[in-house]
Amino acid sequence: MSEYILPNDDFQRENIAINIAKIILSDNDVSPMLINGDWGTGKTVLAHRIQKKISKNESDVRCIYINAFQEDHVDNALITLVSAVAKTLPNKEKVNLLEKAKPAIRFGLSTIAKGVVSHVLRTDSDSLAEEYTDMLKEMSGKTIDYAIDNMLEDHIKSEESIEGLKSMLKALSEKNKIIIIIDELDRCNPYFAIDLVEKIKYVFDMDGIKFILLANSSQLEASIKNRYGGLKHGAQYLEKFIKYTIDLPIFFLENGNDREVSSHHFDKLIPEIINIYDSTQRKIIIEIKELIISNSISLREVENYIRNIKIYQLLSDRELKKDLPIILLYKLTFIFIYTFSQKFEISLRGIKENSSIIYKIKGLELDKNNKKPQLNQLICHAITNYRWDDFDGQYESYNDSKDDEILKEIHRMSPNEMRGSPNYKAQLLSVFSTLSFI
Numbered sequence: 001m002s003e004y005i006l007p008n009d010d011f012q013r014e015n016i017a018i019n020i021a022k023i024i025l026s027d028n029d030v031s032p033m034l035i036n037g038d039w040g041t042g043k044t045v046l047a048h049r050i051q052k053k054i055s056k057n058e059s060d061v062r063c064i065y066i067n068a069f070q071e072d073h074v075d076n077a078l079i080t081l082v083s084a085v086a087k088t089l090p091n092k093e094k095v096n097l098l099e100k101a102k103p104a105i106r107f108g109l110s111t112i113a114k115g116v117v118s119h120v121l122r123t124d125s126d127s128l129a130e131e132y133t134d135m136l137k138e139m140s141g142k143t144i145d146y147a148i149d150n151m152l153e154d155h156i157k158s159e160e161s162i163e164g165l166k167s168m169l170k171a172l173s174e175k176n177k178i179i180i181i182i183d184e185l186d187r188c189n190p191y192f193a194i195d196l197v198e199k200i201k202y203v204f205d206m207d208g209i210k211f212i213l214l215a216n217s218s219q220l221e222a223s224i225k226n227r228y229g230g231l232k233h234g235a236q237y238l239e240k241f242i243k244y245t246i247d248l249p250i251f252f253l254e255n256g257n258d259r260e261v262s263s264h265h266f267d268k269l270i271p272e273i274i275n276i277y278d279s280t281q282r283k284i285i286i287e288i289k290e291l292i293i294s295n296s297i298s299l300r301e302v303e304n305y306i307r308n309i310k311i312y313q314l315l316s317d318r319e320l321k322k323d324l325p326i327i328l329l330y331k332l333t334f335i336f337i338y339t340f341s342q343k344f345e346i347s348l349r350g351i352k353e354n355s356s357i358i359y360k361i362k363g364l365e366l367d368k369n370n371k372k373p374q375l376n377q378l379i380c381h382a383i384t385n386y387r388w389d390d391f392d393g394q395y396e397s398y399n400d401s402k403d404d405e406i407l408k409e410i411h412r413m414s415p416n417e418m419r420g421s422p423n424y425k426a427q428l429l430s431v432f433s434t435l436s437f438i
Contacts, residue, residue, distance in 0.1 A: 017049040030244035031210035037248030040300020043214040072188035077195040103161030173208025185215035190223035263289040294363040334431040
């Protein structure tokens with residue numbers, strides 16, 4: 001596998017990585033540790049940063065990275081965990097570990113197989129071929145007793161094999177501490193995610209082996225409910241397996257000021273699209289960043305938004321930075337609405353039937369009490385309401401901004417001229433249609 005190349009530390013995660021490494025390497029009882037963050041908040045980069053920090057500074061520690069999403073095709077999480085440790089060992093120790101693990105893994109796989117058969121026999125017996133149904137009816141009590149005896153014997157052997165595996169792992173970890181970082185737990189199969197967490201508790205719970213898990217805790221709780229059906233309190237069940245939780249911060253300090261991670265990421269990406277040296281275009285970017293912060297848009301979602309802007313430019317055969325400022329403003333706003341329409345349950349049909357549905361996105365609705373609302377709020381109001389009488393005073397608040405092209409355009413939209421103004425609803429529907437390939 002090629003080495004992971006760390007990107008620039010734009011969000012100042014280096015200090016977080018240093019502190020997490022310090023905590024996990026200490027004698028404090030913090031393992032398994034969960035780093036909690038929403039999807040697309042930079043957990044994977046942080047995981048690799050932690051691994052590199054430990055591997056570089058702690059030569060006697062084996063630090064292992066596992067991508068759970070790439071591993072969830074494996075039925076037994078024990079295979080994933082044991083093989084990850086084995087890869088870091090000299091050949092002789094690797095062979096010994098795998099030999100010790102085989103009986104425990106074999107029992108796990110046979111249990112899965114029996115469970116599948118049991119489920120089929122229990123739930124789908126009506127659809128079995130008639131001869132198999134008759135055979136099941138004729139099974140004697142003796143046959144059932146024999147099956148139970150086998151299961152009990154298998155269980156005893158499993159306990160013995162797991163204890164043998166734990167002894168081997170303990171001996172290895174006494175020579176070199178082992179730290180296992182498991183990423184993408186919130187993206188993998190719910191059954192596999194919970195199997196991993198449970199195997200950590202039942203097989204790897206020892207002083208010399210520590211775990212750092214990276215996931216969205218809400219998603220993990222949902223996986224628990226999925227795995228155990230009627231279980232209502234996923235968070236309480238998760239607490240049995242997680243000893244320490246760190247919430248990944250969404251703000252960082254830059255030159256003494258708080259910066260929001262996602263809006264900062266947007267700042268880094270948007271120069272590819274607009275002219276940041278144009279003062280009017282910079283004002284538009286400030287409004288879009290307000291939407292990003294208000295709606296808790298993640299790093300990955302910001303990248304999706306930028307991607308949609310680029311695709312829109314491609315399909316419309318025009319660079320947005322060449323548009324008039326007011327057109328640039330409404331296009332960026334409408335592409336934002338489109339990008340997050342599914343997240344906020346906004347549909348093309350919904351907009352046609354009741355355009356105020358766009359106000360599910362925070363920061364777009366006009367507030368009467370705000371004497372100087374955002375420009376995109378005025379544009380969105382034009383989509384939902386042709387009567388502006390209640391808002392005349394808000395236009396007057398812009399009278400001093402004669403040099404700003406956007407403000408002058410909006411100021412010219414007096415109530416009497418409103419029906420002659422650009423049809424923003426049609427433009428919004430056009431953006432949806434373009435990006436939806438309709």
